[in-house]
Amino acid sequence: MVKRDLYLKRIRPFMNKDLIKVITGIRRCGKSVMLELIQQELMKDGIPAKAIFSYNFESMTLSHLCTAKALHQDVLEKTKGHTGKVYLFFDEIQEVHEWEKAINSFRVDMDCDIYITGSNSKLLSGELSTYLAGRYVEFIMYPFSFREFVDLIQEAQPGRSTTDCFRQYLLYGGMPYLWNLQYQDDPVKQYLRDLYNAVELKDIIRRKQIRDVDLLERILAYVTTNIGNTFSATTISKYLKSEGRKVSPETVLNYLHAGNEAFLFYPVKRQDLVGKKILSIQEKYYLADHGIREAVIGGNMQDINLILENIVFLELKRRGYNVTVGKAGEKEIDFIAERQSERIYIQVSYLLASPETIEREFGVYQTIRDNYPKYVLSLDEFDMSRDGIIHMNIRDFLLKSDTPMAN
Structure with missing residues (x-):
């Protein structure tokens, strides 16, 4: 245990x-x-x-x-x-x-x-x-953090590297029972699909007395596929119309709320850093566990940028932060994390593999004139910090005891 x-x-x-x-x-x-x-x-x-x-x-x-x-x-x-x-x-x-x-x-x-x-x-x-x-x-409560995942794996396999552990965590996520399945691919995916179905049936369909199960499944699949992307109930309504299902944005919104209430996914509002207000449209959603996405939809490694965002978002929630997406003019900051008097800004990227990517991830902070810590997280192994903006490997961030500033 x-x-x-x-x-x-x-x-x-x-x-x-x-x-x-x-x-x-x-x-x-x-x-x-x-x-x-x-x-x-x-x-x-x-x-x-x-x-x-x-x-x-x-x-x-x-x-x-x-x-x-x-x-x-x-x-x-x-x-x-x-x-x-x-x-x-x-x-x-x-x-x-x-x-x-x-x-x-x-x-x-x-x-x-x-x-x-x-x-x-x-x-x-x-x-x-x-x-x-x-x-x-x-x-x-949330599924295992990467810190908890590593502690569990390395206790049983002391020679296992954190890099190797992270590859496994990217695919399977942090649902605790997976340890009992020894992280075997087919049993893990079967278990996560069954979990997804149980949440859908017991915590959404039965509790909300939903009759149009097909519509619910389409909306849940859309959100699961599009984690980390900005969309609205109207966006989904238009998508479903193109698929031959006519449904109002209000109905879509009710189904989204049902998924939120079941802790299947978390909505994240956008914050206008210029107007200093929370925007009421175009939210993002992140899953309670990214392993569920691999089991139900697949493609975690192809969408690794989104999966890394999902992992960082949940880690911030575990640490007690209120999290929003930042809007600075035409640019977007992945996360603004606030906790009491603290605030940190975070950009998440898979690899800073080109000058254009480096400029995009670091350059977004140019319009933000406050003195709160600003981070760029990626899987690069060497430090690329510049202009007071701290670059950190995502694994190192996740293994810190609390915030990136902690010793």
Whole structure:
């Protein structure tokens, strides 16, 4: 079991506190394992196992508890007679109808520490979640970072180079279960296709009660193919019309939102650096895991520039940055990453193989007069920094403990 230290570090200050800990993220990214790791830490700190009560609502054995009333009654029965604080863990809580009522009742009526997971970003935004307003903290989990991937591979194969690890990471991504498949090509791709289908069926079609499955699949395929490219709902609507499917931009937008809510992909808005405003049209989208794209669409190595962008984007999100795409006149900056008072600018390129490419990647910063750090990331092995703009190998950036500035 890989210890997800990045997330544990963020959760620890809230352990044994009365705030509800909510862990969200795409299916199979490691949320269930995170609950196990938290339980291990609690027991290591002296909490007896008998004080820990765990429910996984993906199990059919708990299907009779998928209402707030039934769950509430079961927890009360199991904890009856227990003295001292109890620790309650609920995995994939969204399967429980009106779960917020039960969770809030536990919080009010019991001496307890509560942890829940869910595979939907709207888990805490519905009407019923007003019960929990101001009473929870949320942690978004992502698949393995390249740092976690390298640590896992090199622990089993100490002589494996980071360069070799990165080639594998480019193709297969960071879904934790792939380790159990020993990164064999066919089983890995089968698993990732099944994951994609499970997200589509369980977290989008069923949850949103979508009837036109063919239309949904076409829209999801368009986004998956065009990660890192700028487009809008109208763009997709026109594309589908050319394919013989007439659909309004509003319908496309609803389907895009459903994919966002399932953590299948992330929208990234554009920021006008001249007008200093967020633009409301022409977003970009990035996938929750680029390995899914290789399994479902293929062509990761042919579209390596887009895959590298996807990897860097997710790394910035893992590190807690708010990320936008920069627009400076007619030029575009791949990422503006902001976190509290920090801001960094990042350009991503496969290789700086020609003077034209070098000028494009470095020259985009000419119109930006502030003093925030500016980076160009590529797979080149030697330092090409110039004019105060820092060039860094993408692998080195990903292996840093936090920001590119960290020691």
